Amino acid sequence: MTASVASGSGQRQRPTSEAVLVVDNLSTGYSGVPVVRGLSLTVNAGEVVALLGPNGAGKSTTLLAVSGVLPALTGSVEVLGNPVDRRAPHRNARRGLAHVPEDRSLFADLTVAENLEVGLSGRRSATRRALNVALDHFPELGSLTSRRAGLLSGGEQQMLAVARAVATEPRLLLIDEMSLGLAPIVVERLLPIVRNIADDLGAGVLLVEQHVDMALGIADHALLLDHGELTLSGAASEVAARRDLIEAGYLGGVSSTEHRAT
């Protein structure tokens, strides 16, 4: 069913030694009902993979299963070479997985600085270094460190959510709908930062995004999910070239089957 546009560098083919995330034949969902079925994907270090698809395709569900919050019905998830810990999901974060969920999950009553520190070990030197890394990517937050997170604007909150993840110096970063509720101009500023994070930290990034063109502009690879199944995968430039397939995926209907048949 999967239309693979990629030929040589298809990223599903070879989980290399630098793979930070390997998802194999994953089915997951809520209360035993699968939302995502038979999904396989790989994210390598330093690589941005965009996960695209219409509402209800299972993008957020996939991320929740990768970070150990949702159970896998079948298949496996390996993060940094280890199976993801679903009994104590907080351990995954300590091992270098950072997840920026759709609702941002900020601590509204804590200050910006406290939000950034809370996930760190508490050692002073490590804390300072991590804060610097986070503020390097988001200099706007530098003047807001003592403000309560609940008082930030939507864009600032989103920066803080990503900065909090970056502060933990993750090796795998999951970002869910970073652009939700933000003006396109803000998104245009935020997405390149994600690219920088992947390049600077050498982290693998799995990015769920509704702004398809902007996401494809910064991603190395892209996957298209529809009704919980992978319908297209390949290098970002090649996926971008198949606009018809993407539009069919978002708008639904007959044309997608037609194209898959070709």
Added chain:
Amino acid sequence: MTHLTFLIVGLGGGAVIAALGLGVVVAHRASRVVNFAHAAMGMYIAFVYYELRSTGDLVQPLLGLPGRFHLIDRPTEVTAFVIAMVVAALCGAFIHAVIFRPLRNAAPLARVVASLGLFVYLIAIVGLRFGSQSASSRVLEGPLPNELVTWGDIRVPADRYWLAVIVVAAAFVLWLGYRYTHLGLATRAVAGNERGAILVGISPNAVGLANWMVATMLAGAAIILAAPVVRLDPSTTSLLVVPAVAAALPGRFNSVWGTVVIGLAIGMVQSEILNLQGEWTWLPRIGLQQGVPLLVIVATLALRGDVLPDRSSTLGSTLPQAGDTRNVPPIAGLVFVMAAIAALFVNAEWRSALIVSAIATIFALSVVVVTGYVGQISLATFAVAGVAAFAMVRASDDLGLAFPLAPLLGIAVAVVVGYLTALPAVRVRGLNLAIATLAGAVAIEELVFKWAWFTGGFAGATAESPSLFGWDLGPEAIGAAFPRRTFVVLTLLLAALCVVGVANLRRSSTGRRWLAVRANERAAAAAGIAVVRVKLTAFAAASALAGLAGVLSAYSASIVSASSFGVFDSLVTVAIAYLAGIASPIGALVAGGLAEGGLLTALVDTVNDDASQYQFAVNGVLLIVAAVKFPQGIVGTGTRARRPSGFGAGAATDQTSPPVNHRP
């Protein structure tokens, strides 16, 4: 100057309230629960300390294991205190691991019931371990110096100052800890957004564990140090949780300094009221002091409450399913016929048990209506029942009303009082309503039940035996003929009628409106239901049931005393009704059977004479187990097994409420 003296004396009581309030705040931050058992935990730890001091025995709280073992001979104050703190930390860890950690994502009502179960259990276990010693409030030698300190004209025992200083120091340490330590930061993060905390690598369980250990140690230290000031007695001390909750409430269970300031203020005002009662002879002699926390609670809730709830404050969506009640009348009829036939043959002990169970069924029905059907919670059931009982006695003694009129008047008074205690329900819901009604119950107990003219004072009031057209309906008789069979059958009949009545109400349009309000107040309002009126109707119906139960228990005991209508009984009734199945009239029947002194007690007594003393403790355990494992209750679990599961407050898994069965 006397004013200042009394205010300073009040620092002692205020410090205890503030310290307990701090513990309530810590537990709330850790588990989002208002722990009604907080003072009871401190009470148990204090018993451990004073027993260590006097005998060197360590008393452990787990039922089924040996109650005490000898640790050291005559430990010093410091040794005993350290051991008591270790015991407190272990208890806190155990309570978190076994009760509140599994309930992390459960319905608020399940957490309330679990904390009530813990409350019942701790009081019962202290009663078991210390026997009659526990009831007498011994004069205790506390660890703090208590010689009089003279300061100008003011002569106050030194421990009052010490207590105030210690609680402020404790608050300062807590405040520093929450602000500057990593654990404190993690605690605030978990309290703010649990899913976010997990995603940045914080374990909510580890955070909860540490906080519960701190909370229990705080509770223990508070009661140990203050026992000479506040007396140490299982139930009185445990009810100190009411002013403690009042102190924590204005700061939304989150403010360390707010809790301390308000706690100290409550204690000082209470002490000053004692002074004013001496000066101004027109003030009522009793009860005013207990009114202070109630005033704080009502004022806070009145200023804070909203007519419609915000997104997170309902407890309705996770209540057990309120199923169809078509099969209730035949079942109730069958149970009545069997019980009535049995009443003709069984001995006096079993007849008493039948009466107790029938009355408890009516009490439980009152809870089914308010909590099971409308999703509100009231902890004032027995206070309302007591008002009915005493009003009935006054009506027949002072107004000379005959049998059916006096109890009817009593029930009418109960409806009015129940209506008044329900007024907070217009604006507050969930836990806050539980707190408001609990404070209301304590206020009724202190203001009304200690009013000698109304209640006959210490001796109690005598309820005239009911008779109709010369036919004696009362229980009075000589020897083994007591209680008379006529009264047993009458009580059973009334209970059965109430069960059928509630079942029919559930199927009427009133019942459908109740369930609509329970499911979603905002949606109900949007559908044109007058939410406030529906709630108040339900409270009125529940008060009538409670009033009937109160009148019947007055007749069955013939001497009515305030002690039979305590706050504790209200807590136990809500808890047992929940355990039996809170959204079903059949659940109320089961609750009647389980009640203390009812059929289960009689059965246990027949099997083993010594066993019934454990019933309270076992009830506590059962409640906790029920709240953790069977949120549907005994009756609900059979019909529908649904185990809430899933992760975090915001997970998508647990948002499906059980569908309410609307049959036309």
